[in-house]
Amino acid sequence: MDKFFVLKNGDFNTFLNKISLEYEVFFPVKKGRQRFFKKFKDSTAQAIVGEVRPFEPLKAFFSRAREWVAENFSGDAPPANHKPYAIVGVKACDLKGFLIQDFVFKNKDYNDPFYIRNRDKNLIIGSDCTCAIDVCFCLALGIQPYPERDFDLNLSTIPGGYIVQVGTNKGEALINQNASLFGEATAAHLKARDDQRTQTVLAVKDNINKYQIPTQDKFKGIIERNFNGKIWEEESRTCVECGACTNICPTCHCFFLYDQKDEKQMARMRVWDSCMIKDYARVAGGGNPRKKLWMRLRNRFEKKFDFFPKLNNVYACTGCGRCVIACPAKIDIRKVLRRLVNNA
Ligand code: SF4
Numbered sequence: 001m002d003k004f005f006v007l008k009n010g011d012f013n014t015f016l017n018k019i020s021l022e023y024e025v026f027f028p029v030k031k032g033r034q035r036f037f038k039k040f041k042d043s044t045a046q047a048i049v050g051e052v053r054p055f056e057p058l059k060a061f062f063s064r065a066r067e068w069v070a071e072n073f074s075g076d077a078p079p080a081n082h083k084p085y086a087i088v089g090v091k092a093c094d095l096k097g098f099l100i101q102d103f104v105f106k107n108k109d110y111n112d113p114f115y116i117r118n119r120d121k122n123l124i125i126g127s128d129c130t131c132a133i134d135v136c137f138c139l140a141l142g143i144q145p146y147p148e149r150d151f152d153l154n155l156s157t158i159p160g161g162y163i164v165q166v167g168t169n170k171g172e173a174l175i176n177q178n179a180s181l182f183g184e185a186t187a188a189h190l191k192a193r194d195d196q197r198t199q200t201v202l203a204v205k206d207n208i209n210k211y212q213i214p215t216q217d218k219f220k221g222i223i224e225r226n227f228n229g230k231i232w233e234e235e236s237r238t239c240v241e242c243g244a245c246t247n248i249c250p251t252c253h254c255f256f257l258y259d260q261k262d263e264k265q266m267a268r269m270r271v272w273d274s275c276m277i278k279d280y281a282r283v284a285g286g287g288n289p290r291k292k293l294w295m296r297l298r299n300r301f302e303k304k305f306d307f308f309p310k311l312n313n314v315y316a317c318t319g320c321g322r323c324v325i326a327c328p329a330k331i332d333i334r335k336v337l338r339r340l341v342n343n344a
């Protein structure tokens, strides 16, 4: 939708207060050098709407790291104990993760009731990145550092406030309900937005040039060509099997179910799982098709750069760079991709 409005800085928290009547609102704040989603409670906390993606991936709102999925084996989902979420300041790299998460949890064969409950009722307010950190490489995956789809509203930082772009009818209804807070967006406002976008694009391009990160047009066949290469053993040597790379990734989605009981009741829990962990693929009887670490690293890259593009025409990486920061072994996806493309 090409509908744009202007929201002044001074009206931003008023808008969040209005939204919070209907939604549980989360917005990005800064702690040290990192950004985190924080629950919006009052009008004093400082939102970081621009800058780059928060530390935690967006998926954490939709399939929780640990959640209760059935009680007393009734098959009934425990009721939601919160208002629908409104997540403010969502970046394009996290929105792209929906292409994978939706494919897994909301498809013609399977509809996950917990995921859908959160996903369908929520409000997504995206925002443009206004800079790049060293690990950002979204452009290599064909993603601009500003949202182009999958948002209800999007905020672009301009001097004195934000340009608000409408993405859905739900977003437009919110603007209409709070019309006194929104002004008309002029050509000068849109130019300020475009100038900022150009600067951010240049910052991401600098990263791509600096680290010689290959772009997705070179990814076709990289796994097949390197399937039996030494790269997997060499790159996995320092891996400590912590699972941080998959937990922090906005596209990874594997989970594990287990049962728990106390004196009164039983509960079925779901927790995030990681294909990097040895027992992930172990089956009854002890057989394991991916016993070695290098096999698991290869599997992780195969899923992202071979399996999902073949299945759903999308690479399961958004260039967010979180796994580069999270990996204690310094296994760097940018370097692995470079080696895969160069057959090195
Ligand atoms: S693989 Fe790494 S860079 Fe790609 S989306 Fe996942 S965390 Fe981000």
Ligand code: SF4
Pocket: 238, 239, 240, 241, 242, 243, 244, 245, 246, 276, 326, 327, 328, 329, 330, 331
């Ligand atoms: S974060 Fe690094 S060390 Fe941990 S499992 Fe992933 S690749 Fe291995």
